[in-house]
Amino acid sequence: MEPEMLQRKIIHVDMDAFYASVEQMDNPLLKGKPIAVGGSEARGVVSAASYEARKFGVRSAMSGYMARKLCPELIFVRPRFDRYKEISNKIRKIFHEYTDLVEPLSLDEAYLDVTENKKGNPSATLIAQEIRKRIFEEVGLTASAGISVNKFVAKIASDYNKPNGQKTVNPDEVEAFMEGLDVKKFYGVGKVTAERMYQLGIFTGADLKSKSIEYLEQHFGNSGRSFYNLSRGISYSKVKPNRTLKSVGAERTFNVNLSSEIFMEERLENIAKELERRLQKSKIAGKTVTLKIKYSDFTLQTRSKTLPYFIADKSLIFEAAKELLYQEKMKESVRLLGISLHNLNTEMKKSVVVQLKFDF
Incomplete structure (x- = not known):
């Protein structure tokens, strides 16, 4: 296919410090203060940090202990996921007033595909501005956006003018934009791959672009062709409004490490009960049960079992998890247990998108 046939108008909308911003909106006493949404500082993990907290280096996925060490004035707030989902639904309703491809x-x-949109607006840039304005006026929160010809470039662009800003990368600007990026910003390039690239003298998109497909496949296997395309801003992934759920899970981090399987059984039963609730709410079931174990030394282990039938019942989930628990002896005391269900009874749904070329 010709490149122009693949050009679309994609907007990536990213709320600014969403969980923390909701807490600050609902509680004016928290406005302007460094807050962390997450568990207690002793054992918890930061789910989100306000921009005031980020100035001290506090980040999501950081331990509460480390976050407090970086920012002694940090205020911990317990997460309220029902509230976050309520706000998220309001924002999505705004999205769907512009396109069903969300x-x-x-x-x-x-992601929003606004190549053809309900407003008949030919400018994805103006649509993004309007959406962000409406989110602020109707919800009370700020959002940032990236606009470009595909999901990959749009997502990177949305980080450029955060918070409360946006960036458009026009079709004729894509290659130059990609050339200036650090390779660690590329999708699929984690810490280990980035280090390998650095060792090979590949630091930027331009460096990556200079390598042949053969060279990249030699050093990065099947990912080589993907890196070759991404360095040129080429991505064929469409906006999929009906993303198929791959798994459903629940987990718990304990205040005190557990060293006995008997005590773990009780916790697993509670986790299985929560998982059953989530499965019933989504009206789905699964065949593969996975037990997640995080030890006191932070090493992670998973054990899985696939059943010949679909399950969603707490007792069946618990029995499978208990069997996995005793599958082998524990290496250390345990700080976290989780159960997830995979191989779900959901069906793939495909949508047809007409791809045309327009001015941005």
Whole structure:
């Protein structure tokens, strides 16, 4: 296919410090203060940090202990996921007034394909501005956006003018934009791959672009062709409004490490009960049960079992998890247990998107 046939108008909308911003909106006493949404500082993990907290280096996925060490004035707030989902639904309703091609990535971000949109607006840039304005006026929160010809470039662009800003990368600007990026910003390039690239003298998109497909496949296997395309801003992934759920899970981090399987059984039963609630709410079931174990030394282990039938019942989930628990002896005391269900009875849904070329 010719490149112009693949050009679309994609907006990536990303809410600014979403969980923390909701807490500050609902409680004016928290406005302007460094807050962390998450568990207690002793054992918890930061789910989100306000921009005031980020100035001290506090980030999501950081331990509460480390967050408090970086920012002694940090205020911890317990997460309220029902509230976040309520706000997220209001934001998505705004999205759907512009296009039905909305692909949520989480409660706080989504892709929108506005190549053909309900407003008949030929400018994706103006649509993004209007959406952000409406979110602020109707919800009370700020959002940032990236606009470009595909999901990959749009997502990177949305980080450029955060918070409360946006960036458009026009079709004729894509290659130059990609050339200036650090390779660690590329999708699929994690810490280990980035280090390998650095060792090979590949630091930027321009460096990556200079390598042949053969060279990249030699050093990065099947990912080589993907890196070759991404360095040129080429991505064929469409906005998928009906993303198929891959798994459903629940987990718990304990205040005190557990060293006995008997005590773990009780916790697993509670986790199985929560998982059953989530499965019933989504009206789905699964065949593969996975037990997640995080030890006191932070090493992670998973054990899985696939059943010949679909399950969603707490007792069946618990029995499978208990069997996995005793599958082998524990290496250390345990700080976290989780159960997830995979191989779900959901069906793939495909949508047809007409791809045309327009001015941005």
